Amino acid sequence: MSAVTGDTGGLPPAAVGADPRPLQGEPLCLDLLNTRWIDGGTRHDLLRDTGGLGLWLAGRGLADAATPAALEATLHAREALEAAVTDPRDPRARELLNAVLAHGRVRRSLGPDGPAEHAEADDPAWRPAWLAADDYLHLLRTAPDRIRACANDDCILHFYDVSKNGTRRWCSMAGCGNRAKASRHYARTRRTAPQEDRTQ
Ligand SMILES: [Zn+2]
Secondary structure, eight states: OOTTTTOOTTSOGGGTTOOOOSSOOSOHHHHHHTTEEEETTEEEEGGGSHHHHHHHHHHTTOOOOOOHHHHHHHHHHHHHHHHHHHOTTOHHHHHHHHHHHTTEEEEEEEETTEEEEEEEESSGGGHHHHHHHHHHHHHHHHOGGGEEEOSOTTOOOEEEOOSSSSOOOSSOIIIIIHHHHHHHHHHHHHHTSOHHHHTO
């Protein structure tokens, strides 16, 4: 989908390209976690209202309307995912995630083109939340060790490391990666500074 062609998939044009988040395009479950970020010491939350939820849904191609019920459900899923990603063995995290997963299921059938799968939620408001929770199960089945938090302690973003060597450490090289490089350089120059300089 491109904003240039005006193809907005039935959503208001203003919603396309207006997503202010620094990291986008991660798998759905991590993309939901990335609706919160810290920029210059300030915490931001895209999901503080239904307008922000609308932006998030538009960016993910989810056609559901951004209702207060959908916002509440999606925040439940985000809380569950945050707990699970922080400590996958935490029983409370499993409980929270399973409560979200209880709102949907995958219906399998044989379609004209072969086997088909269709995600169903018990309430349209729970569909994005359920899809995000289900996506987390998919990542766990595929490569759980590639689910990472940015190595910058001051950053709360998450990503799925699809690099060949699996050595990605930062949400972005331009942001946190560069800052880490700069502070390593600063530490090095401090260490090698003459003795008298350290007393200053
Ligand atoms: Zn980061």
